[in-house]
Amino acid sequence: MIKAVLCIFLGVLFHSLPAQQVLNLQDCRNLAIENNKKLKIAGKELEASRAQKAEAFTKYLPSIDGAGIYIRNQKEINLLEHDAYLPVGTIKADGSWGLRGDQIQIVNGKPLPKDYALLPREAMTVDARNTALLQLGLTQPVYMGGKIRAYNQLAGLSEQLSESKLEQEMQNVIQMTDEAYWQVVSLVNRKKLADKYVESLQKFTRDIEVMYTTGVTTKADVLSVKVKLNEAEMLRLRVEDGVSLSRMHLNQICGLPTDTVYTLREENMELQPDVVIPALTLEQVYARRPEVAGLELAARIYKKKEKIALSDYLPTVALTANYLTMAPSFFDGISTKMDGMWSVGIGVKAPIFHWGASRKSLRNARAQTGIMEYRLQEAKEQIELQVSQAEFKRREVAKKLEMAEHNRQRAEENLKLAEVGFREGTIPVLNVLEAQTAWLSAQSDRIDAQIEMKLCEVYLLKAYGVLGK
Structure with missing residues (x-):
């Protein structure tokens, strides 16, 4: 108490x-x-x-920005509908392409190539069902x-x-x-x-x-x-x-x-x-x-x-530098692997009429x-x-x-x-x-x-x- x-x-x-x-x-x-x-x-x-x-x-x-995208497509890209057959000829002395006599056959009174080269449809098919693109860019303003x-x-x-x-x-x-x-x-x-x-x-x-x-x-x-x-x-x-x-x-x-x-x-x-x-x-x-x-x-x-x-x-001027990589790539043939390239440039923008x-x-x-x-x-x-x-x-x-x-x-x-x-x-x-x-x-x-x-x-x-x- x-x-x-x-x-x-x-x-x-x-x-x-x-x-x-x-x-x-x-x-x-x-x-x-x-x-x-x-x-x-x-x-x-x-x-x-x-x-x-x-x-x-x-x-x-300078500002650095990155962008990326992935797309799932339903179909492949086929550049040919069917297998292609290309006639076999000869490069002449003047540099032109043509057929020799032994490479020609007469069919129904028409001269046709005797030999053909096969261009299969699969060789002109691009697997673009999985498409990806990545970009990394740098922009440096020069004059704004x-x-x-x-x-x-x-x-x-x-x-x-x-x-x-x-x-x-x-x-x-x-x-x-x-x-x-x-x-x-x-x-x-x-x-x-x-x-x-x-x-x-x-x-x-x-x-x-x-x-x-x-x-x-x-x-x-x-x-x-x-x-x-x-x-x-x-x-x-x-x-x-x-x-x-x-x-x-x-x-x-x-x-x-x-x-x-x-x-x-x-x-x-x-x-x-x-x-x-x-x-x-x-x-x-x-x-x-x-x-x-x-x-x-x-x-x-x-x-x-x-x-x-x-x-x-006034106009604006900016320098840019980018690196781009994608799949499928087309830089060295057609490939499903990621491949890329860099680029640099300068951009100018000037107002004309607004x-x-x-x-x-x-x-x-x-x-x-x-x-x-x-x-x-x-x-x-x-x-x-x-x-x-x-x-x-x-x-x-x-x-x-x-x-x-x-x-x-x-x-x-x-x-x-x-x-x-x-x-x-x-x-x-x-x-x-x-x-x-x-x-x-x-x-x-x-x-x-x-x-x-x-x-x-x-x-x-x-x-x-x-x-x-």
């Missing part, structure tokens, strides 16, 4: 360890990158493009109109495009993780603020009730404070629900179980905008944005497709290149606007954070004065409640401004193309 209880206790202890783990922003980023499905898809696409690049290089190399080189360059650009897409997905995942992370931090700090607000109202409620029993305050004051306390408790409940939902969202992004509870490092520290933002020119931003790199690569890809379409106008298909293909490729160039120009304009907006927003939020800090200090001082005045009997209960509400609002505005500053840093780094670098 003791062992069972001990095992249960240790199991609960080890199970609770991950819940007590403290994670920072980089930890969450790493988990999100490791578990994000879109990133895994982009990684597989990069792997596929690298394999395609390696496959394109093989087009430079620049198509092979263009295909290799195209494969290299496709690989770079996959890398750019992976980088873009990486930054999207980091941005999504940062947004969820700071949302949790915001709500956790709001919950701490709500707890403090409820605790303050509970203490104030007890003081008011004591004062009511002594006749210092009225029943209306007690009810006003209790109503405010109920509102504060409802606010805390909503914040607690928001914390739970935001944690679930962050867990889903990081690939963790949705019921996992852990502490974020920024939950127990003051939020200060300590991120160093580099000063970059627009050209430097363009060079770092994966979207621009992707569109530039896409435009270059269509340029290569233009060359491929242009190669259809109803303008190549010209239309070239027009299509040039039009696609123009589309990519316009999209690139549009993307640069949007990035310029995005950078300007992000920089403006960050300056605006910096001023907002400074004002929120001043308001918080004034609200704390106002609350202290209201509490002192209430204890001295110079300030009514409603003024104290208003001061507490103003303090809560100022504290909430400060948290909002701090989180907004963090998100502005994220968006500006994303606009610069250096998020996560």
Whole structure:
């Protein structure tokens, strides 16, 4: 029994360890990158493009192909229907063939050869019932109109495009993780603020009730404070629900179980905008944005497709070498054994007339290149606007954070004065409640401004193309 209880206790202890783990922003980023499905898809696409690049290089190399066939025929091939009889003659002095007098006989008044040579039917029979043919061929492309080189360059650009897409997905995942992370931090700090607000109202409620029993305050004051306390408790409940939902969202992004509870490092520290933002020119931003790199690569890809379409106008040249063996064979008489020969050659193919298909293909490729160039120009304009907006927003939020800090200090001082005045009997209960509400609002505005500053840093780094670098 003791062992069972001990095992249960240790199991609960080890199970609770991950819940007590403290994670920072980089930890969450790493988990999100490791578990994000879109990133895994982009990684597989990069792997596929690298394999395609390696496959394109093989087009430079000679190819070796083999072919074989076996046929079972019903009948033999007979070149003669019957035995043949050939007349026997003599080669004359002039080299011609003819018959001597002693080789001629007169039959029915007609001269006929006296002697004949037999050509049997079996000698002109080919046993083709079992027919086999094997071929081994080598082809080396010599000139393909620049198509092979263009295909290799195209494969290299496709690989770079996959890398750019992976980088873009990486930054999207980091941005999504940062947004969820700071949302949790915001709500956790709001919950701490709500707890403090409820605790303050509970203490104030007890003081008011004591004062009511002594006749210092009225029943209306007690009810006003209790109503405010109920509102504060409802606010805390909503914040607690928001914390739970935001944690679930962050867990889903990081690939963790949705019921996992852990502490974020920024939950127990003051939020200060300590991120160093580099000063970059627009050209430097363009060079770092994966979207621009992707569109530039896409435009270059269509340029290569233009060359491929242009190669259809040009002739192609290839060297060939083959070895052919067959049965029955006819190389040295008629034989049923396998026999073969080798051959080498050069092949040239030139397009003559295809109803303008190549010209239309070239027009299509040039039009696609123009589309990519316009999209690139549009993307640069949007990035310029995005950078300007992000920089403006960050300056605006910096001023907002400074004002929120001043308001918080004034609200704390106002609350202290209201509490002192209430204890001295110079300030009514409603003024104290208003001061507490103003303090809560100022504290909430400060948290909002701090989180907004963090998100502005994220968006500006994303606009610069250096998020996560």
